[in-house]
Amino acid sequence: MRKPIIAGNWKMNKTPSEAKELVTALKPLVKGASCDVVVCVPAVDFAAVKEAAKGSSIKLGAQNVHFKESGAYTGELSAKMLKECGVDYVVIGHSERRQYFGETDETVNLRVKACVAAGMTPIICVGEKKEQREAGYTNALVSYQTLIALEGLTDKEVAKAVIAYEPVWAIGTGLVATDEQANETIGVIRKAIAGKYGKATANKTRIQYGGSMNPKNVKGLMAQSEIDGGLIGGASLKAEDFSKVVGFDKE
Ligand code: PGA
Numbered sequence: 001m002r003k004p005i006i007a008g009n010w011k012m013n014k015t016p017s018e019a020k021e022l023v024t025a026l027k028p029l030v031k032g033a034s035c036d037v038v039v040c041v042p043a044v045d046f047a048a049v050k051e052a053a054k055g056s057s058i059k060l061g062a063q064n065v066h067f068k069e070s071g072a073y074t075g076e077l078s079a080k081m082l083k084e085c086g087v088d089y090v091v092i093g094h095s096e097r098r099q100y101f102g103e104t105d106e107t108v109n110l111r112v113k114a115c116v117a118a119g120m121t122p123i124i125c126v127g128e129k130k131e132q133r134e135a136g137y138t139n140a141l142v143s144y145q146t147l148i149a150l151e152g153l154t155d156k157e158v159a160k161a162v163i164a165y166e167p168v169w170a171i172g173t174g175l176v177a178t179d180e181q182a183n184e185t186i187g188v189i190r191k192a193i194a195g196k197y198g199k200a201t202a203n204k205t206r207i208q209y210g211g212s213m214n215p216k217n218v219k220g221l222m223a224q225s226e227i228d229g230g231l232i233g234g235a236s237l238k239a240e241d242f243s244k245v246v247g248f249d250k251e
Pocket of ligand 1: 009166170171172173174210211212213231232233234235
């Protein structure tokens with residue numbers, strides 16, 4: 001059985017004082033959660049979140065990592081830096097990074113390798129654009145994105161990785177994939193992993209859905225056989241909403 005994982009992706013939101021306030025409010029609400037709970041926050045919030053999350057099972061996540069160990073890469077953060085700040089999870093290849101910051105499948109793979117080598121868990125984002133779905137390319141595209149991202153990892157590392165299937169047309173739009181669409185595409189991703197790393201490995205890899213997931217639609221999505229959790233943007237910015245998603249409202 002795969003343990004579900006609900007991760008908040010705060011994106012470019014919350015100052016350190018706001019982060020402290022949110023996590024302090026969240027803590028009692030997610031106490032005893034049946035799933036792994038992660039908040040992926042701006043790097044300037046790491047210390048505040050770590051401090052506020054003390055005594056809870058809320059894990060710290062980052063939103064990106066550079067693939068070089070150190071050097072002349074102004075503005076970037078290495079895996080070792082994140083690790084030393086107490087980061088356990090790193091979102092890699094989010095569609096916003098692909099769209100606005102030139103992220104490619106190849107750089108996603110380099111970042112995944114750096115993240116795993118430092119002992120952190122990658123949350124690897126894949127997903128199709130609206131026109132790609134309409135043209136019938138979804139399955140081929142998400143399979144390709146997933147396999148390139150995982151290239152060079154061992155079976156064991158693949159089993160530990162988290163994939164987030166996020167249809168680009170569903171992110172921040174209020175348009176959510178139907179439960180069946182999400183389940184079907186996640187099944188395709190799992191099949192692609194099984195084809196290369198074996199069924200036993202693929203059955204361990206957790207695959208989340210992401211894209212306008214909220215307290216209202218979480219129950220139906222989480223009831224699907226292939227969906228192991230969610231990557232939550234908008235609904236992770238309010239403690240009450242996020243805690244309801246964590247509670248799969250109500251399972
Ligand atoms: P959303 O974002 O929940 O606001 O659609 C999800 C994401 O981008 O990870």
